[in-house]
Amino acid sequence: MPRIFKVFIILSLLVSLTSCKKPETTADKDHLKMPIASSIDSVDPAISYDTVSGRVVYQVYEQLYQYSYLKRPYEIEPLLADGMPKVSDDQLTVTIKIKKDVLYHPDLSLKMGRSVIAEDFITQIKRLAYISTRSTGSWLFEGIIEGFNKFKKDVGSNFDLFKHKSISGLKAIDDQTLQIKLKRPYPQLKYALAMSFTSPIPMESVIYYKNMLEESMIGTGPFFLSQWVKSSKIVLEKFDGYRNEFFPNAGDKYSHEQSLLNDQGRKIPFLKKVTMNVIKEDQTRWLNFMANKIDFLSIPKDNFAMAIDVDGSLAKNLSDKGIGMQIAPTQTYWWLAFNMRNSLLGKNKNLRLAIAHAINRDRMISFFTNNRALKSSTIYPPSVFGYNASKNVPFEYDIEKAKYYLKKAGYPEGKGLPKIKFDTRGVNATWRQRAEFIQSELKKINIQVTIQTNTFPAYLEKARKGDLEFYMDGWAMDYPDAENSLQLLYSKNAPPGPNAAFYNSKAFDKLFDQIKILPDGQQKKLLLDKAHDLIQEDFPWAMLYCDRSYMLYSKRLKNFRYSSSINNFIKYIRK
Numbered sequence: 001m002p003r004i005f006k007v008f009i010i011l012s013l014l015v016s017l018t019s020c021k022k023p024e025t026t027a028d029k030d031h032l033k034m035p036i037a038s039s040i041d042s043v044d045p046a047i048s049y050d051t052v053s054g055r056v057v058y059q060v061y062e063q064l065y066q067y068s069y070l071k072r073p074y075e076i077e078p079l080l081a082d083g084m085p086k087v088s089d090d091q092l093t094v095t096i097k098i099k100k101d102v103l104y105h106p107d108l109s110l111k112m113g114r115s116v117i118a119e120d121f122i123t124q125i126k127r128l129a130y131i132s133t134r135s136t137g138s139w140l141f142e143g144i145i146e147g148f149n150k151f152k153k154d155v156g157s158n159f160d161l162f163k164h165k166s167i168s169g170l171k172a173i174d175d176q177t178l179q180i181k182l183k184r185p186y187p188q189l190k191y192a193l194a195m196s197f198t199s200p201i202p203m204e205s206v207i208y209y210k211n212m213l214e215e216s217m218i219g220t221g222p223f224f225l226s227q228w229v230k231s232s233k234i235v236l237e238k239f240d241g242y243r244n245e246f247f248p249n250a251g252d253k254y255s256h257e258q259s260l261l262n263d264q265g266r267k268i269p270f271l272k273k274v275t276m277n278v279i280k281e282d283q284t285r286w287l288n289f290m291a292n293k294i295d296f297l298s299i300p301k302d303n304f305a306m307a308i309d310v311d312g313s314l315a316k317n318l319s320d321k322g323i324g325m326q327i328a329p330t331q332t333y334w335w336l337a338f339n340m341r342n343s344l345l346g347k348n349k350n351l352r353l354a355i356a357h358a359i360n361r362d363r364m365i366s367f368f369t370n371n372r373a374l375k376s377s378t379i380y381p382p383s384v385f386g387y388n389a390s391k392n393v394p395f396e397y398d399i400e401k402a403k404y405y406l407k408k409a410g411y412p413e414g415k416g417l418p419k420i421k422f423d424t425r426g427v428n429a430t431w432r433q434r435a436e437f438i439q440s441e442l443k444k445i446n447i448q449v450t451i452q453t454n455t456f457p458a459y460l461e462k463a464r465k466g467d468l469e470f471y472m473d474g475w476a477m478d479y480p481d482a483e484n485s486l487q488l489l490y491s492k493n494a495p496p497g498p499n500a501a502f503y504n505s506k507a508f509d510k511l512f513d514q515i516k517i518l519p520d521g522q523q524k525k526l527l528l529d530k531a532h533d534l535i536q537e538d539f540p541w542a543m544l545y546c547d548r549s550y551m552l553y554s555k556r557l558k559n560f561r562y563s564s565s566i567n568n569f570i571k572y573i574r575k
Contacts, residue, residue: 030272042214058567060219061199070251091185109208118172120200137197191479270574296553304370331477341502350409356395356542357402376543386482386528414446466495
């Protein structure tokens with residue numbers, strides 16, 4: 001089909017969709033419609049560990065703590081907990097009070113009116129350690145909670161042992177008091193207790209469903225799962241038995257400027273229904289948004305030019321349609337990584353510097369992110385404690401410097417340098433184009449690159465085996481603590497752990513061991529600066545950029561503030 005005819009069809013469909021808008025009905029006013037980019041296999045909070053399933057899980061399940069909706073930098077506040085944790089002087093005993101009369105959604109596994117008790121949190125943490133659960137969250141507590149590793153080893157896959165054996169470091173003092181004994185100080189515990197992994201689950205539900213909760217949700221949240229059509233849609237409905245929770249009464253400067261506190265003190269949630277439609281293609285999501293069939297979306301790459309003016313503002317034709325835009329930093333960032341165990345790249349810092357100086361990051365950001373990303377100046381994202389704007393990476397785009405370092409590496413004009421293998425994280429067009437971009441940039445200084453295309457599972461398998469040589473890597477932070485970034489370079493986390501670069505430095509490990517047990521403060525900041533400088537000196541990573549989200553939304557939505565870190569935001573939205 002000729003390209004011009006394809007364009008005509010798309011434009012005709014867009015005109016048709018936007019011209020057939022129907023006025024919003026009374027039912028629509030209490031109904032949020034949103035897209036999710038792929039189908040979901042599991043809604044088990046012990047397994048779910050991706051953005052898409054998180055959209056569902058965090059509306060139905062709750063945790064002891066959550067992130068304040070309108071405060072930046074991010075702050076932790078109680079959700080199911082009745083106050084912040086009480087920590088002993090030696091930082092090894094944590095006591096948490098739990099709110100009374102928090103009801104579970106009605107479920108066949110529970111008696112009517114079943115409320116949350118301390119033992120339910122212990123059950124879920126046991127599920128993380130229980131091998132048959134296949135949890136992706138056991139790393140949160142391995143080697144940290146007293147007896148966690150022993151329980152995992154002793155119980156194995158034995159369900160009877162799982163039910164009756166305890167973890168020595170977890171104790172329900174009474175129904176509303178949870179005590180946690182730690183093997184070492186763990187200042188990140190409050191973040192762990194805000195993750196879906198630690199949602200309370202009653203033991204009677206685990207027994208009833210034989211620990212198979214991939215399709216059953218036993219939550220306490222503002223919404224319950226009412227319909228799930230695989231590969232099509234998920235429908236959530238308001239839980240009428242939800243306790244008294246209220247819209248926040250405090251926020252940052254932005255929330256005041258945008259009048260996001262108008263509903264402060266009002267009972268939440270406001271919505272009665274949430275429909276999440278599985279829409280895999282960017283253009284289909286775009287057309288649905290323009291037809292008012294979904295209420296918000298991230299701007300697709302191919303539609304960025306028509307949505308954003310040259311000055312970076314929202315296009316007038318969209319603004320006139322009652323569409324708003326929010327730009328927000330994320331905690332996802334990217335870098336070029338070198339296998340430090342590799343005899344060529346890992347042993348030759350000058351070669352790594354030559355590669356880094358040959359990459360035009362500005363052009364890369366322009367081409368692959370429509371200038372949405374923020375060029376990295378440090379190993380920490382801007383939104384976490386420890387980010388220091390005065391720091392910088394030890395390279396810039398400079399072909400002459402790249403040639404200088406290549407000569408210093410022992411390969412003047414690339415002579416004698418073997419081909420370097422670059423592994424991709426996926427097989428789609430974008431990943432192929434990224435690899436070809438790196439290949440063409442390095443060709444300018446006569447470095448020859450062979451592209452190895454991998455599916456994402458194949459890439460992860462290579463990472464676990466330590467088979468990657470040169471590759472583009474990225475990380476979406478689990479919580480806003482620099483420790484979560486630095487653990488990617490800790491020598492004890494070498495493959496099959498997340499340190500796929502095989503970086504090994506006794507000096508860095510010593511710093512990390514100090515940093516991971518420190519709360520935010522001046523001492524931690526000084527150590528984070530030292531860790532940053534050491535990483536830049538050893539240079540296992542060439543930092544690229546941090547993602548930023550460009551979110552379009554219908555101005556019918558009130559209280560909308562998008563964040564990649566706050567997953568339970570739907571309860572605050574009103575139409």
